[in-house]
Structure formats: structure tokens, C-alpha cells
Amino acid sequence: MIxxxxxxxxxxxxxxxxxxxxxxAPKLAFGLSLLPIAGSLYLWSAFEAGGNxxxxxxxxxxxxxxxxxxxxxQLQWYVGLDGISLxxxxxxxxxxxxxxxxxxxxxxxxxxxxxxxxxxxxANLIGVFTALDxxxxxxxxxxVLVPMYFLIGIWGGPRRKYAAIKFFVYTNIAxxxxxxxxxxxxxxxxxxxxxxxxxTQSLAAGELGNFFWLPAETLALVAFAAMFIGFAVKVPVxxxxxxxxxxxxxxxxxxxxxxxxxxxKMGTYALLRFNYTMLPAQAEYFAVPIAxxxxxxxxxxxxxxxxxxxxxxxxxxxxVSSMGYVLLGLVAFTEFGLGGATFQMIAHxxxxxxxxxxxxxxxxxxxxxxxxxMSGLADRMPxxxxxxxAGAFAYxxxxxxxxFAGEFFIFVGSFGSTVLPYAxxxxxxxxxxxxxxxxxxxxxxxxxxxxPFNLETDYDLDRAPIHxxxxxxxxxxxxxxxxxxxxxxxxxxxxxxxxxLELLGGGAP
Numbered sequence: 001m002i003x004x005x006x007x008x009x010x011x012x013x014x015x016x017x018x019x020x021x022x023x024x025a026p027k028l029a030f031g032l033s034l035l036p037i038a039g040s041l042y043l044w045s046a047f048e049a050g051g052n053x054x055x056x057x058x059x060x061x062x063x064x065x066x067x068x069x070x071x072x073x074q075l076q077w078y079v080g081l082d083g084i085s086l087x088x089x090x091x092x093x094x095x096x097x098x099x100x101x102x103x104x105x106x107x108x109x110x111x112x113x114x115x116x117x118x119x120x121x122x123a124n125l126i127g128v129f130t131a132l133d134x135x136x137x138x139x140x141x142x143x144v145l146v147p148m149y150f151l152i153g154i155w156g157g158p159r160r161k162y163a164a165i166k167f168f169v170y171t172n173i174a175x176x177x178x179x180x181x182x183x184x185x186x187x188x189x190x191x192x193x194x195x196x197x198x199x200t201q202s203l204a205a206g207e208l209g210n211f212f213w214l215p216a217e218t219l220a221l222v223a224f225a226a227m228f229i230g231f232a233v234k235v236p237v238x239x240x241x242x243x244x245x246x247x248x249x250x251x252x253x254x255x256x257x258x259x260x261x262x263x264x265k266m267g268t269y270a271l272l273r274f275n276y277t278m279l280p281a282q283a284e285y286f287a288v289p290i291a292x293x294x295x296x297x298x299x300x301x302x303x304x305x306x307x308x309x310x311x312x313x314x315x316x317x318x319x320v321s322s323m324g325y326v327l328l329g330l331v332a333f334t335e336f337g338l339g340g341a342t343f344q345m346i347a348h349x350x351x352x353x354x355x356x357x358x359x360x361x362x363x364x365x366x367x368x369x370x371x372x373x374m375s376g377l378a379d380r381m382p383x384x385x386x387x388x389x390a391g392a393f394a395y396x397x398x399x400x401x402x403x404f405a406g407e408f409f410i411f412v413g414s415f416g417s418t419v420l421p422y423a424x425x426x427x428x429x430x431x432x433x434x435x436x437x438x439x440x441x442x443x444x445x446x447x448x449x450x451x452p453f454n455l456e457t458d459y460d461l462d463r464a465p466i467h468x469x470x471x472x473x474x475x476x477x478x479x480x481x482x483x484x485x486x487x488x489x490x491x492x493x494x495x496x497x498x499x500x501l502e503l504l505g506g507g508a509p
Contacts (some may be wrong), residue, residue, distance in 0.1 A: 189207055362377065
């Protein structure tokens with residue numbers, strides 16, 4: 001019942017913070033957020049790898065309790081972990097605490113509501129990564145949207161309402177498309193529950209039947225396409241990425257940290273869990289168009305970042321590029337491709353969180369994010385600036401940092417793919433994206449951090465307070481540790497992704 005306790009503690013923490021006076025909310029939220037971190041670290045210490053939770057492997061910390069019956073289907077409280085979901089739970093709890101601390105400077109109104117929503121979002125994110133019943137998973141999946149909508153819409157920038165509505169509409173429509181595709185799949189199976197392991201194993205056994213006039217082969221392709229479209233919006237990839245820059249630019253810094261660090265991983269996690277685990281043969285069928293989307297996202301996202309003058313937009317578009325690498329690893333469908341894609345989810349979560357947080361620290365001090373409005377900040381804010389430089393090099397794939405490990409695994413896996421035609425060509429083009437990444441990040445750093453000091457605003461520039469710098473130090477340390485010892489997560493990830501290779505061509509129509 002440890003997962004239930006983790007969820008209950010996080011939900012209870014959110015309620016306590018909602019009820020607290022504003023002046024106590026920041027410190028109370030930080031203190032209570034340490035409890036989910038302690039819980040996730042306990043899960044890590046007690047975890048024993050046992051394969052993939054959906055393909056018949058051992059499910060750690062699992063609980064199955066019948067809930068109710070609807071139209072002949074048994075809905076269950078079904079939660080558990082494997083080597084794919086556990087690192088994402090740890091990432092969620094870690095980033096939430098650091099994001100809460102980073103909010104102490106910029107958030108100065110309605111604080112109890114802000115921090116309560118942050119903890120509520122954390123609880124639902126944990127639910128997304130632990131739920132193994134589709135109906136339960138979908139409840140958590142949709143519930144994440146609610147606190148994010150209010151966090152952007154209330155505490156965001158001048159165009160916050162537009163950005164919040166655009167975010168909600170895009171992701172909600174995508175969820176509907178995904179839901180329809182998945183339900184078509186389930187109706188075609190001889191199953192009586194929404195348990196993800198049961199559905200996956202039924203598909204692997206070739207038990208998918210016709211859906212009204214659709215034969216099984218066509219049904220599987222339609223379901224794969226619908227789920228892919230729904231999850232691709234959440235990732236996001238080109239061309240369904242346009243909600244992301246608006247959401248990032250208008251969101252306050254702590255919310256951008258959670259959006260880039262964890263919420264985008266919901267999309268890639270779901271792609272791995274649903275599309276690439278349940279329908280591997282259809283993943284091979286669509287390999288070339290998906291690889292094209294991945295490579296276009298890498299290059300186009302990087303080129304868009306190169307054209308920006310707002311530091312936050314630069315980092316936002318770089319997330320589109322980085323998620324393209326994750327998608328390339330998935331479509332390769334190799335040991336290092338799938339494992340590297342999952343590892344890159346964690347690495348990008350840490351690095352993007354660091355970048356957004358560092359940009360937020362600079363904005364708190366200068367009240368501007370435009371490259372042309374400032375220069376020479378390194379002498380005035382040395383610690384924050386040099387951590388930002390380190391984060392930029394992590395984004396560029398500097399060895400001994402987590403980004404290098406993730407991208408190296410993906411490139412090795414995609415280059416040797418037998419599922420993807422012309423895999424070396426796709427890999428080589430995607431690798432060129434690193435050159436563009438270096439271009440826009442070096443340009444932005446050279447323009448804002450170095451050279452003679454200049455600040456177009458009237459604000460006095462002081463060194464960042466310790467509570468702004470401490471989360472940056474913690475994130476940078478995690479990036480380096482995971483880059484030096486990637487096996488901390490990669491071994492458990494590989495244990496859960498290798499069984500997926502056996503599913504390819506294993507009987508699914």
C-alpha cells in the first residue's frame with residue numbers, strides 16, 4: 001500500500017496548503033513536499049527489477065481492488081511500478097520540491113492557492129505514472145490539466161488567459177482523440193476489464209477481433225494512429241506544438257519547470273506504454289512517417305529557437321527539439337533506442353527544469369528576458385549565470401552530463417535499427433540538430449551573460465538570493481551524477497524495455 005500512501009500524503013499536503021494562510025504557505029508547501037520525495041526514494045531503495053509491468057513482468061508495489069462494473073467491464077484501483085515508471089515518479093517529486101522553492105521570489109499573491117495547486121498537480125502526475133487501469137489512468141491524466149490551467153491563467157503573464165485556454169483546448173481535444181482510439185481497441189478484444197497488462201497481453205496473443213465493419217488489421221492501425229495523435233500533442237511534436245511556447249512564455253517560472261520537466265513526459269511515457277508496447281507491429285508499419293516527424297521536430301524546433309530573442313521562448317522551442325530525440329529513440333525499437341528514449345525523458349526533465357529556473361532567476365533580477373535588453377550579467381550574478389552556462393552545455397550534450405548519456409543511447413539505438421528503413425540517414429540528420437542547439441544557446445549566452453554590463457531596465461541588479469540559487473545547484477548536481485553514473489536509472493529502464501523487443505511481430509495484427 002506504499003503507492004496509496006504516497007498518493008494520499010500528496011493529496012493531503014495539497015489540502016493543508018490550500019487551508020493555510022498565505023504567509024505560511026511557501027514554507028509549509030516546501031516542508032510537505034519533502035514527504036513525497038522521501039516516499040519515492042523509499043520506493044527506489046526497495047525496488048527490485050522484474051521486467052515490464054504490462055507484458056507479464058513482475059509489478060512492484062502493486063494493488064488491485066475491484067471498483068465498479070460498467071457495461072460489462074470491471075473498473076479497478078490498479079497501481080504499480082516497473083523500471084519505466086519509477087524514474088518518472090522520482091523525477092516528479094524531485095522537481096516539484098525545487099519548483100516550489102523557486103516560487104518563493106516571484107509568487108507574492110494568493111500563495112496558498114498557488115502552492116496547493118502545485119501539490120495537487122504533483123499528486124495527479126504520480127497517479128499517471130503508477131496507474132495500471134486505463135479508466136483510473138485517464139482520470140489522473142485529465143486531472144493534471146486542471147491545476148495547470150489555473151496556474152497559467154491566474155499567475156501567468158499578460159496573455160495568460162489566451163495561453164491557458166489554448167493549452168486546455170489543445171490537450172483536451174487530443175485526449176478525446178486518444179480515448180476514442182483506445183476504446184475502439186478494447187471493444188475489439190475479449191477482455192472484461194481496463195487493466196493495461198490484461199489488454200497488452202491479449203493483443204500480444206493476437207486476440208484482436210473486428211470492430212463492426214473494420215477488420216482487425218485496419219482497427220489496429222486506426223487505433224494506433226488515433227492514440228499517436230493524442231499523445232503527440234502532449235509531447236509535443238511538430239506540427240501540433242504551437243500551444244507550448246505560449247504556455248511557457250506566459251506561465252510563471254515554477255510552472256514552466258513542471259510543464260517542461262514532467263508534463264511533456266506524460267506524452268512520451270504514454271506513447272511508450274500504449275503505442276509501442278500494445279501495438280508494436282503497427283509501430284513498425286508507421287516507422288518512416290513517425291521518424292520523419294521526429295527529425296523535423298528536432299531540426300525545426302531548433303531553428304525556431306535560433307530565431308527567438310526571448311530567453312524563455314528559446315528554452316521552450318528547444319524542448320520541442322529534445323522531444324524529437326525521444327520520439328526517434330522510440331521509433332527505432334531497439335534496446336538502446338527504447339532505453340535511451342526513456343532515459344532522455346529523465347535527463348531532459350532535469351536539464352529543461354534547470355534552464356527555465358535559471359532564466360527565471362535572471363528575470364527576477366532584471367525584469368526582462370529579451371537578449372538585446374541586457375549583457376554582461378556574469379560579473380553581477382556569477383553563480384546563477386555559471387549554472388545557466390552549465391545547463392546550456394548539458395543541453396548541447398556535454399560528456400559526463402545526463403543529456404549526453406541520453407542522446408548517446410538514442411543515437412546508438414537508432415543507427416542500428418532494423419525496424420526503421422534508412423535508420424542511419426534519419427540518425428545523421430537528427431544529430432545535426434546538436435549543431436543548431438549549440439548555435440542558439442551560445443548566441444543567447446554571449447548576448448546576455450558576457451561582454452560589458454548593460455541593462456535597459458531601471459532595476460538595480462543584485463546577486464540572486466540563496467533560495468533562488470539552491471534549486472539550481474541541486475538540479476545541476478543531479479544532471480552530473482546521472483551523467484557520470486547513468487546506470488542508476490538505465491539498468492532498471494533497460495530491464496523494463498528489453499521485453500518489448502520480443503513483442504515485435506509476436507502475433508499482434
